[in-house]
Every structure is written in structure tokens, then in C-alpha cells.
Amino acid sequence: MRRFLFVSCLTFFAISPASADITHAIKSSISLTVDGAASQSIRLGSNMAVSGSNVTLDTTPVLGTLTSGTALGYTPGAYSITTAGDSFSYSETYLEGDDVPTVLSTTVTAGVVPALPIFGNTTTTAGGVAGTLAGTIATDGAIAITAGSAGTTAIGQVIQELTIK
Numbered sequence: 001m002r003r004f005l006f007v008s009c010l011t012f013f014a015i016s017p018a019s020a021d022i023t024h025a026i027k028s029s030i031s032l033t034v035d036g037a038a039s040q041s042i043r044l045g046s047n048m049a050v051s052g053s054n055v056t057l058d059t060t061p062v063l064g065t066l067t068s069g070t071a072l073g074y075t076p077g078a079y080s081i082t083t084a085g086d087s088f089s090y091s092e093t094y095l096e097g098d099d100v101p102t103v104l105s106t107t108v109t110a111g112v113v114p115a116l117p118i119f120g121n122t123t124t125t126a127g128g129v130a131g132t133l134a135g136t137i138a139t140d141g142a143i144a145i146t147a148g149s150a151g152t153t154a155i156g157q158v159i160q161e162l163t164i165k
């Protein structure tokens with residue numbers, strides 16, 4: 001009887017199912033990016049500076065009024081030496097600022113800005129061109145990425161997770 005009980009216990013444990021949670025997940029993604037065109041312009045203002053020593057101001061320099069399509073206009077000052085025979089220094093600088101544009105915006109045509117404002121400080125970034133940019137992920141996880149033209153990015157990934165608890 002002991003043998004029967006021992007054999008029946010072995011049989012019971014041998015055919016019982018395993019008790020485990022198994023999770024399998026596959027995540028895949030392709031990211032294709034084409035940079036956009038951008039332009040930033042900063043309009044510079046007019047300025048004038050005068051400095052000197054042993055100089056007397058006789059007539060004040062004058063900046064005119066800036067209107068679209070015309071020069072600002074500048075009338076230099078008149079100066080004389082304060083003490084004749086002594087050394088003197090004199091410096092006068094003038095920078096005419098940017099014209100007042102009639103239109104302060106630009107248009108985008110087919111992803112390209114055809115005309116940009118021309119100001120004293122302009123930074124322009126060319127937009128990307130997709131060209132042959134492409135990407136696919138096959139059912140077996142194989143990634144195929146085709147490079148695009150300038151200003152493009154392609155990223156592909158496949159993540160497989162296997163969790164056994």
C-alpha cells in the first residue's frame with residue numbers, strides 16, 4: 001500500500017500544470033522628421049554718438065525722421081576748439097537704422113519662405129527636404145530606413161519584453 005500511495009503522489013505532481021504568468025509584448029515605432037524653415041529678424045535703430053575733449057559744441061547734430069523708402073537724414077554738428085594750441089580729440093559716429101518695412105510678415109509657399117526681410121540682424125535656417133525619407137518595420141522586427149535630404153531625421157526602434165512571474 002505504501003508503494004501505491006508513493007506512486008500516486010508522484011503521478012499527481014507530475015501532471016499538474018505549472019503556475020506562472022508569462023507576458024510577451026512587442027512595441028515598434030518609426031519617427032520621420034523634416035525640419036521647418038525659420039527666420040528671425042531684429043530691426044536695428046539709428047544711433048549717433050559724439051565724444052571729445054577740448055572741443056566746444058557750436059551746432060547740435062540732428063537725426064531726421066525715418067520713413068519707409070527714404071534715408072533717415074543726418075546733419076552733422078559743428079564744433080570748435082576750446083583752447084587754441086592745446087591738444088584736442090573728437091569722435092563722431094552715426095549708424096542709420098533699418099528702413100521701416102511696409103509689410104512686417106512673410107509668406108510660406110510649399111514649405112519655403114520665398115522672400116525674407118532684410119534687417120541689420122537676421123538669422124535664417126533652411127527647411128529640410130524630405131527627398132527619399134522613408135521607414136518601415138516588418139512583422140519579423142526588421143527595420144528599413146531610407147535617408148532623406150538635408151534637415152531630416154529618421155529613428156526606428158523595436159522593443160521586445162518578456163515577463164515571467
